[in-house]
Amino acid sequence: MDIGANLCSSMYAGIYQGHKHHNPDLAEIIERAKQNGVEKMVVTIGSMKDLKYIDKLSKYQNISFTIGIHPSNGQEFSPEAAKIIRSKFQDKKFVFYGEFGLDYDRLMRCPKEQQLIAFKEQLVLAYESKLPLFLHCRNAYQDFFKLIAEAEHKFNYKFKGVV
Numbered sequence: 001m002d003i004g005a006n007l008c009s010s011m012y013a014g015i016y017q018g019h020k021h022h023n024p025d026l027a028e029i030i031e032r033a034k035q036n037g038v039e040k041m042v043v044t045i046g047s048m049k050d051l052k053y054i055d056k057l058s059k060y061q062n063i064s065f066t067i068g069i070h071p072s073n074g075q076e077f078s079p080e081a082a083k084i085i086r087s088k089f090q091d092k093k094f095v096f097y098g099e100f101g102l103d104y105d106r107l108m109r110c111p112k113e114q115q116l117i118a119f120k121e122q123l124v125l126a127y128e129s130k131l132p133l134f135l136h137c138r139n140a141y142q143d144f145f146k147l148i149a150e151a152e153h154k155f156n157y158k159f160k161g162v163v
Contacts, residue, residue: 004066004099004134005041007057008050030060044134046070046099048081054093064093066134068100068126072109074118082125089129096161097126098134105139116143123151126159133161 010016012026033041040062045051047069057063067088069077088094100122102115110118126133137144152158 005043005063007041007043007063008045008053026056030063034062040064042066042095042134044070044099047073048076048084051084058093064095066096066098067094067129067131068098068122068134069118070099071101071103071115071119071136072106074110074115077114077118077121082121085125086128089131095131096134097122097129097131098161099136100126100134101136101163102140102144103136103138115140116147119144119147120151123147123159127151127155127157133159135161135163137163 007026007029012029013024014020014022030041041060042064043053043057044066045054045068046066054065057065065088067085069081069085100119102119103110104112104115107115135144148159
């Protein structure tokens with residue numbers, strides 16, 4: 001099993017740095033993985049723009065998804081994003097909540113304050129989803145574990161998942 005397969009990248013459409021370099025090869029990549037013993041893949045949906053890939057990838061029986069907003073994309077988190085994310089909770093193709101968390105090494109992509117807001121709000125969604133978590137933490141351990149502990153206490157619930 002490949003957990004965290006980043007199949008939503010434009011490189012599978014042959015696009016690198018905004019320029020077309022080859023024909024789309026997503027189907028070949030998936031087939032080659034299967035031939036090499038990868039029986040299942042969990043594709044990371046870490047931004048709202050990644051949602052557009054779900055229909056294309058859902059046709060593969062061996063592919064399931066995470067749902068969440070990566071800390072580098074924390075500025076995307078909004079009430080509308082939360083509504084869209086909630087709408088996926090009953091779909092059996094979604095097997096993890098994430099990839100979400102804190103990344104203080106990439107503050108140029110999303111400021112710390114926005115990451116903290118998105119992380120706190122997504123802990124609420126994660127609790128509602130009851131899905132296992134697919135977490136991301138880079139150079140933010142103190143805030144990361146403090147906020148998880150606060151959410152677990154608030155909901156009287158123990159989160160499960162991977163970091």
